[in-house]
Amino acid sequence: MADVHSKEVRSYNMSRIKGKNTKLEMLVRKFLHAHGFRYRLHIKDLPGKPDIVLPKYKTVIFVHGCFWHGHEGCKYPLRLKQELMKN
Template sequence: MHSKEVRSYNMSKIRSKDTKPELLVRKYLHKHGFRFRLHVKNLAGKPDIVLPKYRTIIFVHGCFWHGHEGCKYYVIPKSRTEWWRNKIFGNKMRDALHHNDLEMKGWSIIDVWECDLKKDKIHETLSALMARILSWGFT
């Protein structure tokens, strides 16, 4: 258990933009000729990556923060358990609302999970991501 000051410091270091997983995806896409916009404010959920040419949105999710079921990185803390369950449940509900809103507006959505960008899965994940984007074609 950390003191309030240590916990506050730890939480202040958690970023919502430009995370390592997000940078890995962006670097891969750029290297393969995809051009994109970042964190578009007028789209629901301020998507991490927007590919206007392909009418595609990519959300790069942290497994803990977005409640990736069955993932070893999604473990509810032992302290303040109920608060964390509610927090993560709220994140999941908000994600679902954003997905629904964007799909209603004609966007294709891809979720990339942090755990799928680890060393043993990264190449497979990024190749599948590119194939999925290309399969939807141009607008």
């Protein structure tokens, strides 16, 4: 499938997609902190570089937003799917 954008435009678009400290991730972090959980962020030594690590509980949390994974009733993946079908 040919790309509809030039290399420069595609690079610019992809540079704007955040990988860390997204709004959803910040919401999860605020919730955890408010409920007394202490955590570390983006540990590079662990497989997959999890967003949040709870060392005391030996637990990791990956926060995935709607753009990539979606959820039931979400309007954003539908838009992405339509764009892919159009090309």
